[in-house]
Amino acid sequence: MRKASIVSIGNELLNGQTLNTNTLYLSERLFAIGIPVVSSYTIGDDIDSIVRMLNLASGDADIVLITGGLGPTDDDLTRQGLAKFLGSELQLQNNLLEKIQSIFASRNRPMPEKNNIQAYIPAGTKAIENIRGTAPGIRAEAEDKLFFVLPGVPSEMKQMFEESVLTELKRFAGEQAIAVLKLKCFGAGESSVAEKLGGLMQRGRNPLINCTVHYGVITLTIIATAKDKVKAQQMAEKDEQTLREILGELIYGTGEQTLAEVVGAKLAQQKKTIAVAESCTGGALAKLLTDTAGASRYFTYGWVTYSNTAKIKELGIKAELIEEDGAVSCRVAEAMAQGARKRAETDFAIGITGIAGPGGGSEQKPVGLVYISIDSGNGCETKRFVFPYGRDFMRLHAAQTALNMLRLKL
């Protein structure tokens, strides 16, 4: 199987100025055509460092993609670095110079002297056309390895990659096909999911199963490699089936689906409506529900009853109840859900109350404590959680957990 390595060049990538999004883009595109990226190197604008990284990258892989350092200013040294690596000289290409001159002419601007350098490429290499900027790319071959130099500006890089590089690379994809499936889970920790999966997650296994976690949402990525696309797809689907049998209702969706999307689709399909009454989450649950276009089909009302007065006045909660049990309590969460459902006349309503912190906790009611209640018309289901890791995590996790409780009811 052909492999690729990526070299990113630019001081701005190493001094905190610029987020490197090019590597993500290129690795995703290469992965999709069955060329894995095995390493990635980032280095500043310095000729010898560039030579060194080109040596490392071409040691790792058959294809080296290089981005950045093609601009017209003195700190752009990728051309020179590539020439030194190849052991050749930079040569002026008249057709490139004319092209750059015509770009400036079309903008009615004089061409700065500095832009001349962009018409030079190492002897024996080929220019790659750039329709979005003045810097042409470069395609080089050396010792059976392929090198593509692309601009660092993402829009120019992407256009050039899609138009000029991808077609050539697809020829190498040939022998091996890759199928990727993603399963999204919620309701258990990463290690507990891994334990259930056991040997399925072993490195070197085909399909490979990767596990990542983001605010409680676990993504399992199944990566199947086979001779052809159909076979790879079958292998991935077989693993998907196995994972579904093992994880059951922990799996809420596939691909890039969010919990709110899945819950929203179920509500819309069943023609059910939902209202929410939030305290500690402060609108985060309503926001998640309305992130999805078309949410107005099922979401109608939300309250952020942050103060006790708001809970009493808007949701009809008895003052005595708050006095007796405290605002963060099972019965208040229940009363919030009931009050919201009654006022909004919806099928379901969710009440959330908790202590987001960092202050306000006690021994009996620690920071992170949250009660979530769902009123579905025939009684309330109320659960108690203690979420760790601080205010932001607690709030988002509580809102997601509420969605997950609702999903399991639908």
Next chain:
Amino acid sequence: MRKASIVSIGNELLNGQTLNTNTLYLSERLFAIGIPVVSSYTIGDDIDSIVRMLNLASGDADIVLITGGLGPTDDDLTRQGLAKFLGSELQLQNNLLEKIQSIFASRNRPMPEKNNIQAYIPAGTKAIENIRGTAPGIRAEAEDKLFFVLPGVPSEMKQMFEESVLTELKRFAGEQAIAVLKLKCFGAGESSVAEKLGGLMQRGRNPLINCTVHYGVITLTIIATAKDKVKAQQMAEKDEQTLREILGELIYGTGEQTLAEVVGAKLAQQKKTIAVAESCTGGALAKLLTDTAGASRYFTYGWVTYSNTAKIKELGIKAELIEEDGAVSCRVAEAMAQGARKRAETDFAIGITGIAGPGGGSEQKPVGLVYISIDSGNGCETKRFVFPYGRDFMRLHAAQTALNMLRLKL
């Protein structure tokens, strides 16, 4: 001058799944204390590759920061890689095991067998405390070089870096002192800000002024380099003064301040209260306001009146008004603010109504249209905007714009 290199570990960084934001964060923080990052390496979860990258990174620099691969699952191999690189064995640390066990106990969940591995670190190294997760970090020394292994999850990595790594690294800060100041702006585009600043933004200038933009919030970073800290700080402050003169009230804060924090602090200081009534933003404004701890001092009530019925029933808006002008209109935004202020008995109230899209637009009322109204007790200020770039941008931008309008009133 001491130099640093960064090693990022994780298959997800090379197959298009996860954007590497850790390298940007770390390099920015190191840059600010005068330790340049000279190279960065990314590699998959594989012991030998990890060893190889640790060799390369420690060849480049005195300090190596490593992120990722500390999870409890079989694909997390950074501990093993570091042990092999150091030529030592992994050893169980009982205090770490107890810590992990207590995390699970506090959540009333059994600890999976798999998490045991997180209590192991290479012999001769030290654990770094993780208050946001189960994976401790690792600090190692070898041949006069320093290694810090941090989790890949950004929130855990940042907390651990700031609390445990930064203090030690500050000792190495070189002979050249760097002072960094950040100004946060809202209410104008990036290019318009750049145009106002003119030559101040020139590369090579000292202080260097960088400009980045994120959902409408523009961050201007002033980086001053001098012989000593005092001089660098003076230079940065002089530039800050110049920028403040040029940009005036476009600047809302400094450092990492958010608009909601600044508005919240002003409200608390002036002992004023705020309520919000949201339609298209669906809770996003309430969420922003309650992201800050202590928000209950000024934020009491919020409504997400997504349906017309909710607007009529909860905020007392006349049905005829919605029929005549439509729910997305100047007068409805005003009535929402007025209704919210009246019901919540607050000093201020904000009403937001708009078309988040992608559907629901028309020629007169395009997708992205939003009306924001603030009732401050002596009349409403209502503004009309059309925000581009899709649903998510529009919703967050509308919520931020509402906060900015309130800021300018306080």
